[in-house]
Amino acid sequence: MIALLLILVGLGWVLVFRYRRRNMYKLAAAIPTPDETNLLVGVAHKMMGNTEEIMSSLQRYSYDSMKHNGIVTMWLFHILYFVSSNPFDLEVILKTCLEKDDLHRFFRPAIGYGGIFAPVSIWRRRRKIMVPAFSPKIVHSFVGIISEQSEKLVSSLSKCVGKGMFGSWPFLSAYTLDSVCKTAMGVNINAQAKADSEFLKSLNRLLNVICERIFHVWLHPDWLFKQFPVFNEHQKCIRVLHEFIDQVIQNKREEFQMEKISKDLEVDTHYDLGSHKSKTFLDLLITFSGDEKGYTNVELREEMLTLTVAGTDTSAVGIGFTLELLAKYPKIQENIFQELYGIFDGSERALVKEDLEKMKYLERVVKESLRLFPPVPFIIRKVLEDTRLPSGNVLPAGSGIFVSIWGIHRDPKYWGPEAEHFDPDRFLPERFNVEHPCCYMPFSSGPRNCLGYQYAMISMKTSLSAILRRYKVVGEPEKGPVPRIRVKLDIMMKSVDGCQVALERRPTKLC
Numbered sequence: 001m002i003a004l005l006l007i008l009v010g011l012g013w014v015l016v017f018r019y020r021r022r023n024m025y026k027l028a029a030a031i032p033t034p035d036e037t038n039l040l041v042g043v044a045h046k047m048m049g050n051t052e053e054i055m056s057s058l059q060r061y062s063y064d065s066m067k068h069n070g071i072v073t074m075w076l077f078h079i080l081y082f083v084s085s086n087p088f089d090l091e092v093i094l095k096t097c098l099e100k101d102d103l104h105r106f107f108r109p110a111i112g113y114g115g116i117f118a119p120v121s122i123w124r125r126r127r128k129i130m131v132p133a134f135s136p137k138i139v140h141s142f143v144g145i146i147s148e149q150s151e152k153l154v155s156s157l158s159k160c161v162g163k164g165m166f167g168s169w170p171f172l173s174a175y176t177l178d179s180v181c182k183t184a185m186g187v188n189i190n191a192q193a194k195a196d197s198e199f200l201k202s203l204n205r206l207l208n209v210i211c212e213r214i215f216h217v218w219l220h221p222d223w224l225f226k227q228f229p230v231f232n233e234h235q236k237c238i239r240v241l242h243e244f245i246d247q248v249i250q251n252k253r254e255e256f257q258m259e260k261i262s263k264d265l266e267v268d269t270h271y272d273l274g275s276h277k278s279k280t281f282l283d284l285l286i287t288f289s290g291d292e293k294g295y296t297n298v299e300l301r302e303e304m305l306t307l308t309v310a311g312t313d314t315s316a317v318g319i320g321f322t323l324e325l326l327a328k329y330p331k332i333q334e335n336i337f338q339e340l341y342g343i344f345d346g347s348e349r350a351l352v353k354e355d356l357e358k359m360k361y362l363e364r365v366v367k368e369s370l371r372l373f374p375p376v377p378f379i380i381r382k383v384l385e386d387t388r389l390p391s392g393n394v395l396p397a398g399s400g401i402f403v404s405i406w407g408i409h410r411d412p413k414y415w416g417p418e419a420e421h422f423d424p425d426r427f428l429p430e431r432f433n434v435e436h437p438c439c440y441m442p443f444s445s446g447p448r449n450c451l452g453y454q455y456a457m458i459s460m461k462t463s464l465s466a467i468l469r470r471y472k473v474v475g476e477p478e479k480g481p482v483p484r485i486r487v488k489l490d491i492m493m494k495s496v497d498g499c500q501v502a503l504e505r506r507p508t509k510l511c
């Protein structure tokens with residue numbers, strides 16, 4: 001009798017729940033669903049595996065969406081998501097759905113309300129303060145630091161030369177972390193010299209734990225997460241990062257106090273960018289937010305962590321996939337080497353800003369690498385109100401949307417029948433002619449796009465040119481034009497094998 005009563009109450013609750021969401025079900029029913037959708041759990045059972053299996057499910061739904069005018073539904077139990085790869089729809093979505101999905105809340109204990117995942121109400125002010133810090137003039141003033149770190153990368157890689165295949169990922173992530181920490185906070189983490197750096201270890205472990213939490217639903221509720229041993233590790237990593245950054249901020253405040261720099265700087269929209277040439281992002285954010293009356297120390301820490309999280313692995317992934325691709329396509333690598341030889345004349349001189357502008361072929365290679373292997377393959381946004389799209393579909397309020405950068409970048413509708421080929425020359429100005437700007441968006445699009453895209457291009461071109469001038473990157477050559485690299489979703493999209501390549505030293509002078 002009690003069991004029957006419980007069943008009836010349960011059924012009643014389900015009916016009321018579904019009735020309240022009838023608009024959502026009606027609108028979702030008009031949009032195709034992947035074949036593997038289960039009536040009860042949706043596709044949640046396909047998201048239970050490891051990070052490679054999760055990535056491969058999301059790739060399948062992206063290909064499904066290409067077949068269905070750029071959109072499919074993706075139910076995770078009762079939560080409705082869509083996977084979209086239609087650039088016309090995505091332009092609207094990225095302009096109107098600015099709120100990040102709830103899954104990003106797992107970053108909050110670490111980075112608080114740092115701009116990248118903050119609610120729109122907080123993000124707007126933070127973005128306004130951050131934008132001038134990324135002006136081309138300021139970003140270019142970092143070339144010296146980035147070049148110095150690239151040279152350190154070349155020398156730390158030297159111990160792997162001639163030793164066969166090795167995973168280059170730890171070298172690349174240490175390089176990007178050192179560059180970002182030096183340009184953002186003015187501190188030498190020295191991750192390239194010390195693989196056991198507390199900061200690096202804590203950052204890497206924290207990102208792993210957050211990723212685990214996102215994909216393992218039993219770790220979602222805070223009270224349950226606290227019962228697992230991983231919670232203590234999570235807290236310890238956050239403590240290490242916070243204490244380190246807090247100390248840097250404290251020192252910077254004292255420096256500001258002593259030098260009275262704030263007196264000379266105006267706090268409104270008329271930034272004198274010329275006078276900030278050699279400043280770090282931390283200096284700039286203190287000044288642009290209004291000095292003592294501006295950001296609190298906690299807000300500064302949140303923004304520093306945002307830059308560290310947003311700027312480190314993303315660029316390292318971009319460099320890593322490019323190296324793996326070049327190992328597979330030796331002819332393309334040879335073209336880069338010839339270009340670099342022309343620029344540096346075989347000398348060992350350090351790179352200067354003007355060299356970067358001459359690396360046209362390398363730039364096309366990096367762009368093509370970011371097209372086929374975008375470090376951020378999906379962006380997840382919340383849909384707060386019913387949103388009509390140019391395709392005619394309507395996204396219901398309360399759903400979420402996976403913007404499939406992976407999908408748009410590989411859709412033959414926009415890239416032709418050879419969409420999956422590795423062909424850097426498709427970015428030649430005379431050949432590049434996509435139907436819509438959102439067909440190519442490794443750095444996203446719209447008001448919440450990546451602020452660091454110029455910084456990232458400088459960092460990737462500088463480090464790749466430093467490596468490729470000195471070393472030949474070797475691997476198993478690809479048999480056809482479609483590169484096969486196993487990938488996983490580990491916050492970013494990463495190479496499963498940790499960017500395996502071998503290195504051979506180049507002769508200093510060509511015969």
Ligand code: HEM
Pocket residue numbers: 094115116117123127180306307310311312314315318374375376379442443444445447448449450451452453455456
């Ligand atoms: C290849 C390297 C990189 C890629 C592919 C990349 C890609 C992205 C993407 C897809 C977003 C999300 C945009 C959205 O939700 O629509 C983003 C946001 C962001 N990125 Fe990057 N990024 C890279 C490097 C960097 C670097 C080096 C920095 C800074 C040093 C940086 C700073 C940021 C910031 C601050 C945001 C948040 C923007 C906002 O919400 O207002 N990124 N990036």
